Amino acid sequence: MKERFKSIRLTNVVIVAAIFLLCMLIPSQTSSYMLRVLNIAMITYLCVLSVYVLLGMCGQNSFAQAGLWGIGAYITANVVMKLGYSSITAFIISVIGTALFTFVIGFAFFRLRMYYFTFATVGLMTILNGLFMNWKEATGGALGISNIPEFRVGGFVANTETSKYFVILATVVLISLSLKFLFHSPLGRSFMAIRDNEIAANCLGINSLLTKSIAFAISGALCGAAGALYAFLSGYLSYQSFTYQQSTMYLIMIMLGGTISPVGAVIGTLIISLLQEWVRPLQNYMQLIYGAGIMILMIVQPEGILGGGKVIYDKYIKPKKTSTKNG
Amino acid sequence: MNLQLLISGTSMGFVYGLIAMGMVLIFRSVGIMNFAQGEFLMFGGYICYMFNRIFNIPIGISLILSSLIMGVVGAIFMRTAYWPLRKAQSKAIIVSAMGASIVLKEGARIIWGSIPVSMDKVADGTAKVSTASIQWQYVAIIVIAAFLMALVYILLEKTFIGHIMQATAQDQYMASLIGIPVIVSIGLTFALSAMITGVGGGLLAPIFFLNNTMGMTSGAKAFAAIVIGGFGSVPGAIIGGLIVGLVEAFGGAYISTTYQLVLIYIVLVLVLMVRPQGIFGDRIQEKA
Numbered sequence: 001m002k003e004r005f006k007s008i009r010l011t012n013v014v015i016v017a018a019i020f021l022l023c024m025l026i027p028s029q030t031s032s033y034m035l036r037v038l039n040i041a042m043i044t045y046l047c048v049l050s051v052y053v054l055l056g057m058c059g060q061n062s063f064a065q066a067g068l069w070g071i072g073a074y075i076t077a078n079v080v081m082k083l084g085y086s087s088i089t090a091f092i093i094s095v096i097g098t099a100l101f102t103f104v105i106g107f108a109f110f111r112l113r114m115y116y117f118t119f120a121t122v123g124l125m126t127i128l129n130g131l132f133m134n135w136k137e138a139t140g141g142a143l144g145i146s147n148i149p150e151f152r153v154g155g156f157v158a159n160t161e162t163s164k165y166f167v168i169l170a171t172v173v174l175i176s177l178s179l180k181f182l183f184h185s186p187l188g189r190s191f192m193a194i195r196d197n198e199i200a201a202n203c204l205g206i207n208s209l210l211t212k213s214i215a216f217a218i219s220g221a222l223c224g225a226a227g228a229l230y231a232f233l234s235g236y237l238s239y240q241s242f243t244y245q246q247s248t249m250y251l252i253m254i255m256l257g258g259t260i261s262p263v264g265a266v267i268g269t270l271i272i273s274l275l276q277e278w279v280r281p282l283q284n285y286m287q288l289i290y291g292a293g294i295m296i297l298m299i300v301q302p303e304g305i306l307g308g309g310k311v312i313y314d315k316y317i318k319p320k321k322t323s324t325k326n327g
Numbered sequence: 328m329n330l331q332l333l334i335s336g337t338s339m340g341f342v343y344g345l346i347a348m349g350m351v352l353i354f355r356s357v358g359i360m361n362f363a364q365g366e367f368l369m370f371g372g373y374i375c376y377m378f379n380r381i382f383n384i385p386i387g388i389s390l391i392l393s394s395l396i397m398g399v400v401g402a403i404f405m406r407t408a409y410w411p412l413r414k415a416q417s418k419a420i421i422v423s424a425m426g427a428s429i430v431l432k433e434g435a436r437i438i439w440g441s442i443p444v445s446m447d448k449v450a451d452g453t454a455k456v457s458t459a460s461i462q463w464q465y466v467a468i469i470v471i472a473a474f475l476m477a478l479v480y481i482l483l484e485k486t487f488i489g490h491i492m493q494a495t496a497q498d499q500y501m502a503s504l505i506g507i508p509v510i511v512s513i514g515l516t517f518a519l520s521a522m523i524t525g526v527g528g529g530l531l532a533p534i535f536f537l538n539n540t541m542g543m544t545s546g547a548k549a550f551a552a553i554v555i556g557g558f559g560s561v562p563g564a565i566i567g568g569l570i571v572g573l574v575e576a577f578g579g580a581y582i583s584t585t586y587q588l589v590l591i592y593i594v595l596v597l598v599l600m601v602r603p604q605g606i607f608g609d610r611i612q613e614k615a
Contacts, residue, residue: 061418112603115360119554120599123592126547130589244543248425255422288437291429294422299411302419 012263019266023169032161039161039233041273042168046175046226048253048265050219053179056259057188058215059195063247064121067128068220070242072098072227077145077237078138087151087232094228095221102220106213125244132239144238151232158232168229175225179262182218191215252294258306267305330459332576338465340572341472345527346549347556347564348476349520355559356496356516357409359420363428364524365546369539371397371525372532373435379446386447390529394522401521402514409517410510428542435539443536468530475523476565482519492516547588548575551595557608566606570594
């Protein structure tokens, strides 16, 4: 067991290092349009990561992530524009505000199990989208909020695409690293215990209602961070960004990458975000191909790309001695 | 005014009931929530439109033909999106159903275009009852939907095929041991589910225009109906559908049209808080 964790962690480190090097080189090599695509992809990655915490670690499926993302974005916009606080404060308020909101909601919703919880989150998503569309004072209604000021700390203003890229990249890396701590912490382990068998976890003395609510709150915090970054990046918020379809997209991304590790979230997000850009000429048939692709992928490899890679690794690359029967 | 709302709400409720019933049939049969059910409604509507407006076939026959074709679509859906994944985790099946719903949605857009279309009504004109004017189409929807529901009930409870389908739903392995071809039985269930949902689309289209994104909202309302009525219960799905339709009609008239869907989901969350198993649901003991 320990061996397996170690080997996965090693590959993670290598992959993360390679991606990091690549990330440093990217801004000088690509157009600002491509950078914008990457920036959006990184923000999407944070949301997909929130699905990973909830689904991959804790085994609960939520369709409200895009709504939570929206909450974070609108909190930032309001705090910066109406209260005039600094960017950092707005970011922190967004994260904490969204986390608190999801914690309270989670405490109510996790009285429902499995399917019921998922449906309640579909409801939450619908309610949030309705609120974003109609609550004129806070969200600007159908017109949305425009002219949100850029991210600034002291004298530094993130007003170019490259500087925004580095701000987002730094946040994403920080969050990913802290998630690694979560993965190996007692809290993270209790998430996984609940995922594997909730009744057994209860017998071990885990308060499953509280723990699941905390998992939901952490995923809410991630979405809140993503929302704040999105508000600073785009400068314009519209209810059309925060839809149920967006939430299903996150689920598809994490399933494509694989739910066993955050790396799956990276792979899934990158593939789908970049695919959407590369196949623009095929725009008319793009969605069709994409839907069929998802079905084929699920049939061929239900564990996602990472799951498939792991199977190959276990079978061919890993030393025979440690390859005991693998579930 | 109130009578008018009552009739339109009830008829919409019956349509949601049809979708919800389709979902419940699939859920009882294979234990999976079908996330593409709303797309069946949209696709059925479009096939009916194709027969009615492009081939100029009378609407009654178009409805029957479209429901037959939807049966085939349902069987294909089962064979491609569900059957290869029957032993995988349920989240993989949910994602593949989502993929299938994208395929149906985009397929409809590519075949029939994205401009909203309409077609003939089953029954034209309006009836005057004191001050209220009621479209005959609403009445026709109620009659046809109720007839279909009765038909499904008879099919499931009184016929041999229905018993085969119920036996498979209870225990697939046991059913295969006594010689029931499980794949055929599940395929029939999916086909039946797609058929009744598809007819719903054909009935709805003359009132609200058809477009390729209508599946999602109707699907979301049908979810609400199922959860309100009680998960896995067929009468619950119908009652839940009626509640959703009436809340939508009266809430839209007296509170706000923009918050219709929000209102439905607030009712849903309230029902879940008070009675988590829904109105007709049984409290199921969780298995270790």
